[in-house]
Amino acid sequence: MVGVVTAVFFLLRIVPGDPASMILGDRATPQAVAELRERLGLDAPLWQQYTEFVMRIFTHGDTGDSLVTGVATGDLIWSRAPVSLGIVAFALAIALLITVPLALAAVQRKDGWIDHAVRILPSISMGMPLFWIGLLLIIVFAVNLGWFPVGGVASGGGPFEWIRSLFLPSLSVALGMAPPLIRSLRAQLLEVTEAEFVTTLRAARVSERRIRFNHVLRGAALPTLNLLSVNLAYLIGGTLVVEKVFGINGLGTLLFQSISSRDFPVVQGVALYCAVLVVLVTLVAQVLSALIDPRLRRVQ
Structure with missing residues (x-):
């Protein structure tokens, strides 16, 4: 920080x-x-x-008053932080919902067409810029199908409309974040599946479903969780860019406006709060890692 x-x-x-x-x-x-x-x-x-x-x-607790508006940076940031944090939370959830089923399907059908598709498609999406993914989603799901709003955040209509307006921006960030997580989890699942204790569990006639979810997935989750915490900076940065594409009045819009007007305190404030968020999520990831793997809780 x-x-x-x-x-x-x-x-x-x-x-x-x-x-x-x-x-x-x-x-x-x-x-x-x-x-x-x-x-x-x-x-x-x-x-x-x-x-x-x-x-x-x-x-x-802030970086000073805005040079343009004279408002404290803390007030400016906290007034827009809920929208940006909502996109981060939704994008994280969507990325996990994409990663876990695809990685499990690829491992279950190793070297089959599903496995090849899971390996190829994430590699293609890794080369797509986030703003381009966002524009494609707007054209398909907002303009052509009309399922979601083109941009902005709904101020009325309750929590459902708020979530609906944040879905496409969150999906854009999740699609850019999921490919390395899928590849990492797939590799770890294959490694754990071939471990000796899995062979022992199968010899003991433990069901494949229980082996997959209680033992294999838990053993493979730790490296992917660490990769997820490392990629958090990408997640936050992607959120700030996607906000501009969808016209969302969050921290990303505030940051770009402040950079354009050379509003030093506001830019420094956004950077500070993003750094705090990265540190906190990294700490949470370490705690979860210790819960998943009891060996990490041992005092050396």
């Missing part, structure tokens, strides 16, 4: 462009620009700006 926040702070100031000039416009006088820079604290040395920035995080 410290590394992300520090890198974003200095990289934003390296990129050409002055926030004061962008706020006032091209016709602003140099004196007006200088006065605004002084009022916003942009004329202070970088080390002083960084110190004030870090102190603001510890004292107020």
Whole structure:
């Protein structure tokens, strides 16, 4: 988190462009620009700006007030975070619903046409950009079939309409995230299936269904869970991009608007909260790994 926040702070100031000039416009006088820079604290040395920035995080829990609107970044982010977190949660659930059945079907029919299809199709989808997947889903399911809204988030109609409006964006992110998970889980399932303890269970006449779900899937889930936590940054980044495609007023739209207007505190705030989310989900993944594999709970 410290590394992300520090890198974003200095990289934003390296990129050409002055926030004061962008706020006032091209016709602003140099004196007006200088006065605004002084009022916003942009004329202070970088080390002083960084110190004030870090102190603001510890004292107020945000990265300062927006240079454009004057609203605290925490308020701006929390007003849009539920939509983005909803897309992340739905995309994660959809990715798991895609990954587990396809990997199990491929292993059950190893070297059959289903196994070949499961190996080929994810490889093709890995080369598709998320925004292109989103546009295809809009054309097919929103424009042609009319099953889902073209964009935006429904403000009325209850939870069902809210979920319905977030389904296509979540599916776009899930389709981009699922291929490496499918390949990883399939490989681990094949490895565990060929293990000696599985042969012993079959010799003991344990049902294939119980072996597959109680033993094989549990043993193969750990590497895939670790891969899922590593790919969380891709999931969050994909969510921010997809929001722009579907016209959703979430953190992604806020981030792109803030980058365009050189609104340093808001960009830093979004980066900070995304870093916090990555750390928290990684911690949850480690806890789940310990629950799945008791050996990880042993004190070395």
